[in-house]
Amino acid sequence: MRLCVALDLPSSKENLELASKLKEYDIWLKVGFRTYIRDGKEFIEELKRVNPNFKIFLDLKLYDIPNTMADASEEIAKLGIDMFNIHASSGSLAMRSVMQRLSKYPNRPLVLAVTALTSFDNSSFKEIYEKGISTKAEQFAKMSFESGLDGVVCSAFESRAIKEITSKKFITLCPAIRPFGEDAGDQKRVATLEIAKDELVDFPVIGRPIYKDKNPAKKVKIILNKI
Ligand code: C5P
Numbered sequence: 001m002r003l004c005v006a007l008d009l010p011s012s013k014e015n016l017e018l019a020s021k022l023k024e025y026d027i028w029l030k031v032g033f034r035t036y037i038r039d040g041k042e043f044i045e046e047l048k049r050v051n052p053n054f055k056i057f058l059d060l061k062l063y064d065i066p067n068t069m070a071d072a073s074e075e076i077a078k079l080g081i082d083m084f085n086i087h088a089s090s091g092s093l094a095m096r097s098v099m100q101r102l103s104k105y106p107n108r109p110l111v112l113a114v115t116a117l118t119s120f121d122n123s124s125f126k127e128i129y130e131k132g133i134s135t136k137a138e139q140f141a142k143m144s145f146e147s148g149l150d151g152v153v154c155s156a157f158e159s160r161a162i163k164e165i166t167s168k169k170f171i172t173l174c175p176a177i178r179p180f181g182e183d184a185g186d187q188k189r190v191a192t193l194e195i196a197k198d199e200l201v202d203f204p205v206i207g208r209p210i211y212k213d214k215n216p217a218k219k220v221k222i223i224l225n226k227i
Contacts, residue, residue, distance in 0.1 A: 001197065001227040002171035003220065004028040004057055004173065006207030012046075014037040019050045021217045024108035025224060027054040028082070030205055036060060041079055048080070056081040057203075058175075061114050063087040066094040069100035077105045085153055088113035088140035111172055112151045113144035115158070117147075118188060134158055138165060145170050151202070156191035159199040179223050182209040193226050 005022065005050075005112040006014040007029055015035060029047060036058065047054055058081045062067070062069050069086060076084050086098060095113065115137035116125060122132050129136045141152045141162040151171025154162055159172040176187040177196055184190045186209055196204045206223065213219040 004203045004205045006030040008207045023051040028059045032059045058084040063090045066097035069094045070097040071096045083110040085112040092147045099148040110150040114153045115140040156196045159201045171202045174201045175205040177204040
């Protein structure tokens with residue numbers, strides 16, 4: 001398992017301070033929509049200055065027509081980040097176009113597909129996709145695997161089943177992790193690190209349990225010891 005810390009603080013300064021506290025660790029950092037829109041690629045450069053070995057996951061969840069997605073993916077590849085994501089519901093053609101466009105980059109970033117957003121409950125999900133979340137998440141995972149993606153964003157509770165129908169090597173990145181049963185906040189189905197391990201999660205994504213802790217560096221150390 002590789003720990004991915006969500007940099008979800010409200011300002012660039014606070015996110016950089018958090019990154020500095022964690023600079024001695026071999027970790028991934030998740031840069032989301034809000035941060036990237038506000039702080040742009042300079043923020044990525046600043047993170048790399050804090051520690052050039054930080055791995056960066058750009059969580060932009062692209063969804064558009066195939067050509068536009070491929071164009072955007074190419075620009076993302078030029079940023080020197082290590083992983084990003086697109087929506088599986090953008091379709092096989094869009095996913096294949098992205099992978100084909102990136103194939104000219106020998107050190108291309110890993111590409112993950114978002115299966116189901118965790119904000120959906122089953123009935124609001126069905127309104128759009130007509131099937132239940134876990135059935136559809138597995139179908140999206142299979143589609144993403146067949147389109148050449150590297151993995152998916154999914155719930156820890158879907159990770160094992162997804163690997164069974166795709167490949168053990170197909171990456172699962174899972175938010176809603178509460179390492180030792182901390183407060184769930186707005187997350188619905190939370191998993192502990194113990195569960196994440198059992199479910200073969202590759203990347204647990206952890207935000208609040210780390211940045212809301214009074215000693216984030218110590219918390220990361222404890223988490224790394226556990227995984
Ligand atoms: O603070 P917490 O550990 O709940 O943070 C989880 C992170 O994962 C947040 O950045 C959240 O936006 C993100 N995320 C999520 N569910 C998804 C995709 C991303 O919670 N399906």
